[in-house]
Amino acid sequence: MTASRPSLQLATTLAYAKGGYSTALSLGSGECPLNVLLDTGSSTLAVTPGRYAPQQDSRLKATALAQQVTYGKGAWAGPVLQTQVGFGQGEHARRIDDAAFAFVETDSRSFFRDADGILGLAYRHLNPAHDMSTPLRRQGREPALTWPWPYTLGDAAAQSAFKQELLQQPRVTLPPLFQALAQEGLVADVFALQIQRAVVHVLDDAATAGSLARDPLNQGVLVVGGGEECQSLYHGALQDIRIVHDLYYNANLISVQVGDQAPIAAAALAPADVAGYASNAIIDTGSSFIVLENALYQAVVAGIAAHDARLPGLIDAFRQRFQNEHGLANAAIDVADWPALHFRLESCSGGEVCLRCEPSHYWQRNAFRAGESLFLLLPQLPQWPNQSILGLPLLSGRYCIFDRRDHATGRVRVAAAR
CATH class of the missing domain: 2.40.70.10 (Acid Proteases)
Known part of the structure; x- marks a missing residue:
C-alpha cells in the first residue's frame, strides 16, 4: 500500500x-x-x-x-x-x-x-x-x-x-x-463536506441544471482525504460528535430544545432494534429533512405551539401542499416568528455537542420551486424504528468532517462554514 x-x-x-x-x-x-x-x-x-x-x-x-x-x-x-x-x-x-x-x-x-x-x-x-x-x-x-x-x-x-x-x-x-x-x-480515511442548504435554491422554475449550479447558494465542497487543513472552508472551533457504531454514522441524540424552553429528552433506541440500527440517531447527508422519532416530533411541534400558537396551523397547511410537492408561499412564512432548535448529541469526551438549527434552515425559501418555502422537519418514517435522521437542515451552514481514522468507528467534526 x-x-x-x-x-x-x-x-x-x-x-x-x-x-x-x-x-x-x-x-x-x-x-x-x-x-x-x-x-x-x-x-x-x-x-x-x-x-x-x-x-x-x-x-x-x-x-x-x-x-x-x-x-x-x-x-x-x-x-x-x-x-x-x-x-x-x-x-x-x-x-x-x-x-x-x-x-x-x-x-x-x-x-x-x-x-x-x-x-x-x-x-x-x-x-x-x-x-x-x-x-x-x-x-x-x-x-x-x-x-x-x-x-x-x-x-x-x-x-x-x-x-x-x-x-x-x-x-x-x-x-x-x-x-x-x-x-x-x-x-486518507477522512472526508469533509461544506454545506449551505438542504434543498436546491430556485429563483426561476424554468432554470436549467446548469444555471442552478451557478447559483452560489447551491454550491458546496467535498474534501476527499482531508478536512482540518482546509481552513478556508470553515471558521471557529471544531466540535466532535461521537460516532458510536460503524453501520451508519450512528450518534447518540440526547435532547432537542425549542427556543429557550426546557430540553426534550430523546428516547433510546428500542432494544429490539439495537442490533439492526445501533443508536437513536444517524447523521445522513442523503436526507433533505430532519426526521424525528414520533414522540420527539410531537413534543417539538408542541414546543413550537407554546412559542406561538399560530405556527402549528402553518405546519398543517404545508403538509397539505406538500402532498403535491409544493411548499407555502414565501410571504406566508416569517422565520423571525419561529424558534431556533437546539440538538444536543454525545461528544467524544462524553459531554455534549449542541448544534443550533436556525428557523431559516428548517424553513427554506425558494426551495425546489421559486417563491415557495419548505418545512424540513418530518415525523418518523413508516416501518422505521424510533431513530431520528439528522439530515441536511441540521448541517446547513456548517463544515462537517467525517473522520473515520479515530478509534474503530470515528467521529464527525463540525464547525461553521465560511
Missing part, C-alpha cells in the same frame, strides 16, 4: 439531486462524466441508465452479483459491475481501475432526480450483494453473470419476488468506493 496523497477538493452542487449534494466522477474507459448524490446514509455506488452506457465501456467486467438497496422509502435493483472510476483532473486525479458499482435496472427517478446515481459514503456493512450464480445456472445462463441483466422488474410483484430469490443466495459484502480509495492509499 502506498502512502496517502494530499486531500482533494471537489465542487458539489444541489442542482441535480435537488434535495442533496452531488459531485462529478468519471466512469469507464471513456471516462464518462457523471453527477452522483453524496449520501452518508448508504454505502453503494450506483449508476442510472442515461449518460453512461455499459455496452460501450471496454473496461467493464461483469460479475455474478446483484444488489437491491432499500432507502427510507422505496428500493432499486441491478447487477454489480466493475470498471474504472476517477475523481479530479490532471495531477490531482484519483482513480481505481476495478471499482465495484451497481447499474440500476429499476425506476430510480424518485431517488436521484437529475443526478446520475449515488455515492454512498457510509461503512461497508451497508453494501451487501448476493451471488446469483445458482439461479442463473438453473435458467441455463452460462456464464452465470448478472450482466446483461436477465430479470424483468416492471412492477411491485416482480420486485418482491426478485427480493425473495436474492435473499436466499450467498451474501457478499462489497467495499464501498471511498473505503477502496483509502485502502489503496490514494486518500
Whole structure:
C-alpha cells in the first residue's frame, strides 16, 4: 500500500439531486462524466441508465452479483459491475481501475432526480450483494453473470419476488468506493463536506441544471482525504460528535430544545432494534429533512405551539401542499416568528455537542420551486424504528468532517462554514 496523497477538493452542487449534494466522477474507459448524490446514509455506488452506457465501456467486467438497496422509502435493483472510476483532473486525479458499482435496472427517478446515481459514503456493512450464480445456472445462463441483466422488474410483484430469490443466495459484502480509495492509499480515511442548504435554491422554475449550479447558494465542497487543513472552508472551533457504531454514522441524540424552553429528552433506541440500527440517531447527508422519532416530533411541534400558537396551523397547511410537492408561499412564512432548535448529541469526551438549527434552515425559501418555502422537519418514517435522521437542515451552514481514522468507528467534526 502506498502512502496517502494530499486531500482533494471537489465542487458539489444541489442542482441535480435537488434535495442533496452531488459531485462529478468519471466512469469507464471513456471516462464518462457523471453527477452522483453524496449520501452518508448508504454505502453503494450506483449508476442510472442515461449518460453512461455499459455496452460501450471496454473496461467493464461483469460479475455474478446483484444488489437491491432499500432507502427510507422505496428500493432499486441491478447487477454489480466493475470498471474504472476517477475523481479530479490532471495531477490531482484519483482513480481505481476495478471499482465495484451497481447499474440500476429499476425506476430510480424518485431517488436521484437529475443526478446520475449515488455515492454512498457510509461503512461497508451497508453494501451487501448476493451471488446469483445458482439461479442463473438453473435458467441455463452460462456464464452465470448478472450482466446483461436477465430479470424483468416492471412492477411491485416482480420486485418482491426478485427480493425473495436474492435473499436466499450467498451474501457478499462489497467495499464501498471511498473505503477502496483509502485502502489503496490514494486518500486518507477522512472526508469533509461544506454545506449551505438542504434543498436546491430556485429563483426561476424554468432554470436549467446548469444555471442552478451557478447559483452560489447551491454550491458546496467535498474534501476527499482531508478536512482540518482546509481552513478556508470553515471558521471557529471544531466540535466532535461521537460516532458510536460503524453501520451508519450512528450518534447518540440526547435532547432537542425549542427556543429557550426546557430540553426534550430523546428516547433510546428500542432494544429490539439495537442490533439492526445501533443508536437513536444517524447523521445522513442523503436526507433533505430532519426526521424525528414520533414522540420527539410531537413534543417539538408542541414546543413550537407554546412559542406561538399560530405556527402549528402553518405546519398543517404545508403538509397539505406538500402532498403535491409544493411548499407555502414565501410571504406566508416569517422565520423571525419561529424558534431556533437546539440538538444536543454525545461528544467524544462524553459531554455534549449542541448544534443550533436556525428557523431559516428548517424553513427554506425558494426551495425546489421559486417563491415557495419548505418545512424540513418530518415525523418518523413508516416501518422505521424510533431513530431520528439528522439530515441536511441540521448541517446547513456548517463544515462537517467525517473522520473515520479515530478509534474503530470515528467521529464527525463540525464547525461553521465560511
